[in-house]
Amino acid sequence: MEPPLMRWMNLALRLLVGGLFMVAGTLKAAEPATFLTAIENYHILPRALAVAAAFYLPYLEILCGSCLVLRRWQTGALVLMGCLMLVFIVALASAWGRGLNIACGCFGEGGEPGRYGLALLRDLLLLAALCWLLFTERRGESGFPA
Amino acid sequence: MRRSSDHGKTLREAGALLLTAGLLALVAACVSGPLPTVGEEAGEITLDAALHRQPPPLWIDARPAPEYEAGHVPGALLLNPENWPQAVPGVLDAWAPGQCAVVYCGTPGGEASREVAERLRAFQLGPVFVLQGGWKAWSRH
Numbered sequence: 530m531e532p533p534l535m536r537w538m539n540l541a542l543r544l545l546v547g548g549l550f551m552v553a554g555t556l557k558a559a560e561p562a563t564f565l566t567a568i569e570n571y572h573i574l575p576r577a578l579a580v581a582a583a584f585y586l587p588y589l590e591i592l593c594g595s596c597l598v599l600r601r602w603q604t605g606a607l608v609l610m611g612c613l614m615l616v617f618i619v620a621l622a623s624a625w626g627r628g629l630n631i632a633c634g635c636f637g638e639g640g641e642p643g644r645y646g647l648a649l650l651r652d653l654l655l656l657a658a659l660c661w662l663l664f665t666e667r668r669g670e671s672g673f674p675a
Numbered sequence: 676m677r678r679s680s681d682h683g684k685t686l687r688e689a690g691a692l693l694l695t696a697g698l699l700a701l702v703a704a705c706v707s708g709p710l711p712t713v714g715e716e717a718g719e720i721t722l723d724a725a726l727h728r729q730p731p732p733l734w735i736d737a738r739p740a741p742e743y744e745a746g747h748v749p750g751a752l753l754l755n756p757e758n759w760p761q762a763v764p765g766v767l768d769a770w771a772p773g774q775c776a777v778v779y780c781g782t783p784g785g786e787a788s789r790e791v792a793e794r795l796r797a798f799q800l801g802p803v804f805v806l807q808g809g810w811k812a813w814s815r816h
Contacts, residue, residue, distance in 0.1 A: 605685050
């Protein structure tokens with residue numbers, strides 16, 4: 530692949546993934562009670578930790594997404610976003626494995642319950658995109674100047 | 676050498692982001708105050724939790740009669756705001772003391788099931804929950 534094409538592709542990927550995290554985080558931060566319900570439906574965390582996560586995760590997503598879009602603290606943000614995606618994937622797989630009929634809560638709202646396949650596919654694609662961005666960032670191929 | 680300094684930079688960036696998110700979350704928590712109780716504490720129950728209740732819950736269908744006749748949770752009794760006077764004696768007969776009742780309806784906001792649940796709670800026979808997702812949650816499971 531030609532470097533200029535690679536650079537444009539990375540830019541598009543960065544804006545897409547970063548923008549998605551910013552939107553998801555903003556929707557959750559606007560309705561912490563709704564997001565708390567989504568977290569509690571997984572039956573993984575005790576109430577106190579679920580409340581902490583309902584306040585904390587949205588701002589982490591917004592910050593990481595903003596860093597990716599603005600190309601500031603990018604590698605740190607990419608690593609954290611990758612960790613977040615892993616956590617989301619494990620939580621979704623665990624809910625699916627236990628046969629829970631719940632909405633993923635990925636964008637805060639209730640959404641359609643039980644659509645684990647689609648949510649997992651989306652999260653795996655996002656994780657792959659994050660790995661790719663981290664890989665190119667490390668190799669210094671991310672292109673456009675900061 | 677460069678690699679280890681790269682790792683250090685990544686860790687510092689990640690740490691700064693984690694800390695900043697924590698500060699923002701703290702401010703947001705202080706501004707919003709305590710979150711309202713949700714889930715079972717607020718009288719709602721997920722389908723999965725309802726199916727695992729022991730003893731099994733008394734299912735109450737708060738949808739209109741034609742929808743109930745077209746299909747309902749096995750064993751569910753029809754009780755909606757319209758047929759309340761006629762149907763409530765039968766529900767009270769079937770409701771064992773201490774058994775939980777789970778009410779569902781077909782509206783997205785669950786208005787009918789909330790109203791029926793509220794009225795049933797007045798009898799104080801057992802916990803009364805509204806099914807999260809209502810009939811849609813059952814029909815998809």
